[in-house]
Amino acid sequence: MQLNDPNFDKSAFIKKLETTIYVMFVLPLAFFGYAFLEREASGELRSVFYEEPDVMFHAVMAAGIGYVLMRTLTTWKRDALKVLKQIPELDMKLIKLRKSILYRNLMWSFGAIIGAFGLYEKGDMVYALVFSLFLVLITANRPSPKYFANFFGLKGEERKWMEE
Template sequence: MKLRDSDFDKTKFIKSLESIIYLFLVLPLIAFGWVFLEKEKVGGLRATFFENTDVMFHSVMAIGIGYILMRTTATWKRDILRALDKTQELDAKMSAVRKPIIYRNLMWALGAGIGAYGLYEKGDMVYALVFTVFLLLITSNRPSERYFVKFFGLKGDEKDWMLKSGTPK
């Protein structure tokens, strides 16, 4: 197993990355909770999507949601791994994916914000589903030791090091 920095603390790295990602989620989560409670109080939630619909609004929202999903899921992992092909050191790989992971989660938080805004504007419960999809994407792809093992396809010593606590010897 190769490391560029023998003092690299993977636990500290992962926790700081996780903190940043959850900070991105706070604003859409607060907005969604507030909007949901306000709409419920005035009876503004609608379970039907096609009744009295605003095609232009829903189309713009669908384009935004589709763009975010395509940009962050379709080829994201393959492109990142291709860019890291020549990097051998595991700590360098982890440091290199920091910004792309932050960007992807920022985009997902924006998608959750779209869900909250759609619920605010139209009261259609389909936007609660949109919010839930992005919430699931953020929480199921949170950085952890197991996430990096799966992401990089680690085996042997690298996998053992990643799953054990502490820094390398």
């Protein structure tokens, strides 16, 4: 196992990264709460999506959601691993991956804002599902020692170091 800095504190690094990600999600969460409570108070929440469709609005929202999902789910891991393949030190891989993880989670926060805006604008509960999708993506892919061990496909000594 190679490390660039033998004193690298991976626990502090991971905790700081996780905190930053959750701070980025505060704005979408607050906006969703406001939109939901606002629509609920006025009795305008609708569970039927196609009752009075605004096709143009829903198409634009679907395009935005599709773009965010395509950018973050289809090629993100492959591209990140391709760039990190040249770096042998595990601590440097974590440091280099930080910006990419923040970008991915910023995109997911943007997708959550799209869901909250759709709920605020139209009151369709399908946008609550969109918001929930991004909430699940953010929490399921939160940085943790186990996440990084699986992400890099670590085995043996490297996996043990990462998960300690």
